[in-house]
Amino acid sequence: MGISSAMQDYLAEAYRIAYYQPDNPYISTSALAEVMGVSAPAVTRMVQRLKEAGYLEHEPYRGICLTPAGEREALANIRRHRLVEVFLVSVMKFGWHEVHDEADALAESISDIVVNRMDAMAGYPRRCPHGEPIPRLDGTMPRVHDTPLSELDDDSGDYIISRANSHDGDKLAYLEALGLKPGIALQIAERAPFNGPLQLRVDGEIKVIGHELAALVRVCRPEQFALP
Numbered sequence: 001m002g003i004s005s006a007m008q009d010y011l012a013e014a015y016r017i018a019y020y021q022p023d024n025p026y027i028s029t030s031a032l033a034e035v036m037g038v039s040a041p042a043v044t045r046m047v048q049r050l051k052e053a054g055y056l057e058h059e060p061y062r063g064i065c066l067t068p069a070g071e072r073e074a075l076a077n078i079r080r081h082r083l084v085e086v087f088l089v090s091v092m093k094f095g096w097h098e099v100h101d102e103a104d105a106l107a108e109s110i111s112d113i114v115v116n117r118m119d120a121m122a123g124y125p126r127r128c129p130h131g132e133p134i135p136r137l138d139g140t141m142p143r144v145h146d147t148p149l150s151e152l153d154d155d156s157g158d159y160i161i162s163r164a165n166s167h168d169g170d171k172l173a174y175l176e177a178l179g180l181k182p183g184i185a186l187q188i189a190e191r192a193p194f195n196g197p198l199q200l201r202v203d204g205e206i207k208v209i210g211h212e213l214a215a216l217v218r219v220c221r222p223e224q225f226a227l228p
Contacts, residue, residue, distance in 0.1 A: 003053065005108045008077040010036065010046050011055055014066055015074035019141065026063040072139055079135040080107040080115050082128035087118040089129040096129040096181065097172035126227040130172075131163030131182030131218070133227055142227040149198065150214040155188035159219040166216045178207045180217060183225065 013035050017027045033043040047064055050056045055070030066074060084103040088094040094102070116137070119125075126142065127133055133142045146162035161184045164175055175181065179202050186207075189199040195211040209217070 003055070003073060007046070007050060007053070007055070008073055010043075010050060011066065011070050011074040012077040012081070014056065014064065015071060015078065018066070022143075025065045026059070027065075028063045032064070075135040075139050075141060076112075077107070078141075079137075080110070080112075082132060082134045083115050083118050083122070083125075084110070085128045085130070086122045086125045086134070090122045090125075091118075095173065096176065097169040099129065100167045100169075127163075127182060129182070130166075131161065144220075144227070145224050146218040146220040148215050149209070149217040149219050150195075150211055152188065152219070155191060157187070158222055159186055159188075160184070160222050160225040161186065161217060162220040162225060163218040164216060165218055171213065171216065175213070175217065178209065179203070179205075180207065180209070185222070186219070 010032070014027055014032055017031055017035065018025055021027070029043045029047060030040065032047075033040050036043065047056065047058055050070065051058050054067060055073060056064050056066050058064045081103050084106050085096075085099045088099040088102060088106075089096055119137075125134060133144050135141045144162060148165075149159075152159075161180060161182050163182060164172060164180075166172060180186075180200075184202060187201040189201045189206055191198050197208050197210050198214050200207045200209060
């Protein structure tokens with residue numbers, strides 16, 4: 001059975017969910033339905049197709065888990081998507097808030113040769129414009145260690161913005177207007193109580209961000225930002 005773009009999308013989303021829960025390779029079909037924006041019956045049908053094709057395993061009460069073949073397809077899909085995003089931003093000068101849907105459309109139609117040329121022209125990036133790790137050419141994924149800005153236990157010292165965990169164009173544009181993008185250094189100047197706003201010191205200026213938006217901004221210590 002050949003693999004369709006829809007099947008690749010499901011595998012990629014399943015991998016993304018499992019990636020950020022490293023202690024458990026199984027994910028629920030309800031979690032997959034939520035991120036795909038489809039009904040439970042639709043996920044059930046696709047899971048059956050992917051299982052029959054050998055791309056995932058499904059165990060009652062545990063959920064679904066990608067097979068090695070499914071993981072390879074997922075990583076190839078994620079690599080294409082994220083490298084297209086980088087190319088659109090760094091070479092074609094799109095805004096980071098404009099590229100998610102465009103990358104979805106382009107990644108379905110370009111070959112690995114073109115993707116690898118994009119990779120070279122963009123300088124072999126380790127992260128996409130939103131800070132997500134880019135799978136290596138050998139089919140492995142770097143591990144990211146970061147924490148939502150809203151959930152930090154230690155407000156002292158320096159942090160680097162690691163990722164923006166959103167595809168919402170308006171929110172990304174607002175973060176950019178504040179100067180808050182992956183790779184930017186910051187310090188916590190003040191945190192208001194009761195989930196109030198945070199004051200951040202960025203390049204000597206104070207930036208104010210609400211708790212809801214701070215939950216989407218993930219940060220790490222400077223030594224954790226660079227990926228192998």
